[in-house]
Amino acid sequence: MLGPPDPEAKPDPDEHNLALQKLAFEVCVRINAVTPITPVSLVTLALLGTGGVAQTVPGVMLRLSNLLHDVARRDLPNTGLAELETAEGVARVLDALAANEVVDRFAEGSEAVYRIGPERELAAAYYRNSVIHFFVDPAIAELALIEAAEAGEHEDRVASFWRAAMQLRDLLKFEFFFPDRDAFRGELRRELAERDPNWEEKLARSADGAHELVKRSRPFSAHRVLRPFLEAYRVVADRLAQTPPDTVIDERGFLDACLGLGRQYQLQHRIHSAESVSKVLFETALKIADNRGLVHSTEPEIAQWRRVFADQVRATLRRIDAVEALAASRRAGLIE
The missing domain is CATH 1.10.10.10 (Winged helix-like DNA-binding domain superfamily/Winged helix DNA-binding domain)
Structure with a gap:
């Protein structure tokens, strides 16, 4: 039976820490919102x-x-x-x-x-x-629209868009201070409504509708905003996929191996940005992987899960390449 709170009870330290984390997060979101672009x-x-x-x-x-x-x-x-x-x-x-x-x-x-x-x-x-945080949501919208355009003929493209957008938000959650899920969805809705008030109907109608919405991006953002992070994630994801499932991962040694693989990819032009070959970005990527249970897990499916993660990152980079190609087409006068 519930009764009045015990005045002698000590506060739960976990609840206190969670409240502090939420407050700090909200402060960071608000600071970002008023940081001036110079x-x-x-x-x-x-x-x-x-x-x-x-x-x-x-x-x-x-x-x-x-x-x-x-x-x-x-x-x-x-x-x-x-x-x-x-x-x-x-x-x-x-x-x-x-x-x-x-x-x-x-x-x-x-x-x-x-x-x-x-x-x-x-x-x-x-x-x-x-100031990069101001351009993250439009960049996510571009990539999610391209992924929605890739949906099968009988799939719900609007649902595919939202699923892709939320997956990208989760993938990048250690890089950027995102608002809560409802606020994030509201910001994406406002962004797309600026392009077309009937954007959901256009998206649901056809893949061409999704492509048209992407082409209305002004500016195109994904390639200059998200590429450095995703290329670093690719290095870490590939290195994890190459690591035998029964290997105990030592973080320092693993990150050194990522630096070597990153330099190799840079020399091969498999990544575009020298900025991506960064231990700081690799550390964040490894944190994301660990958050998904891909670093220290002993589950028999770990090798498959790591491959899925690597495939997700590579697919996102392919869509970033598509946005960069659209940006080049606009500069060449091929699209408005």
Whole structure:
């Protein structure tokens, strides 16, 4: 029989810790929501999506145009972005980044060009990561729409979209502070309603409808926002799949092996981003795998589970490749 609480009872430490964790998480979500986007953070975000290819000032402005449009459309917090509306302002930001050895500048040809080389990607990522959270939800929407388009003829594409979106949220939960599930779904609904108020009907109708919704992304985000993380996850997932099921995994030795495999993949161009060959990202990927019972489990199905995990990561990277191809098509004028 329930009665009044015992005034002498001590508080449950587990409940107290959980409450503190929830409070800290909510604080982080709110801090993210008001962190202003700066010219430096937006320029590094744009340049890190070029694959290390040098850009002129007009080329950087082209890559910034849709980012600036998105910031204005969603009324995201920002400061000083008016500087990026002129060639002179963009050049000042690029030259400042070059002076601080974040960007490489080459001016011995007909005009100055700028790039973020492999050895500078981690430094540039520091600035990009301060605002990357604003673009994660649109990136997830792109990938989930592509996965929904791959659904079978008689499958429910809307259900496939939501399943894919929630799986990506779970995959990336140690990288980003996501709101609760209902709030996350609400944010994705608002994002897609901006593209088409009847997006669910369009998605349910055909795979072409899903592709059309993806093409309305402005800017395309998945390749420059999520690729570094997913490529690091691929290294860890592949290494786990290569590890015999009865092997006791030593974290330090495993991460060293991932660094070697990551460098191999980079040399083979199986991963695009030097930033992905990072022990910090590998540690997070291993944490995700451990959270799924893929590291220390002795279950007989562990080898199969690890292969499934690796397949999931590779399939996500394939969809990121598709988004990058769409971004290239837009720059070439093949799509709007």
